[in-house]
Amino acid sequence: MPELIVYLLEGRSVEDKRALVRDLTGAVVKNLGVPQESVTISLVETAWTDKGKGGVLFADMKAR
Secondary structure (H helix, E strand, O other), X not given: OOEEEEEEEOOOOHHHHHHXXXXXXXXXXXXXXXXXXXXXXXXXXXXXXXOEEOOEEHHHHHOO
């Protein structure tokens, strides 16, 4: 049973997340030869104020 965990910054629409889950599932089925029903995908969203890169919060990068 393949399981994927995808970390995302918050703010994407449900439609975008549906499409991502569908496409990732298809890729796993195609490349690993497993049934679609066996693929589990978790989307973990993080607030822009709770993640940083290079010493700067992503929330501060958006303002640039």
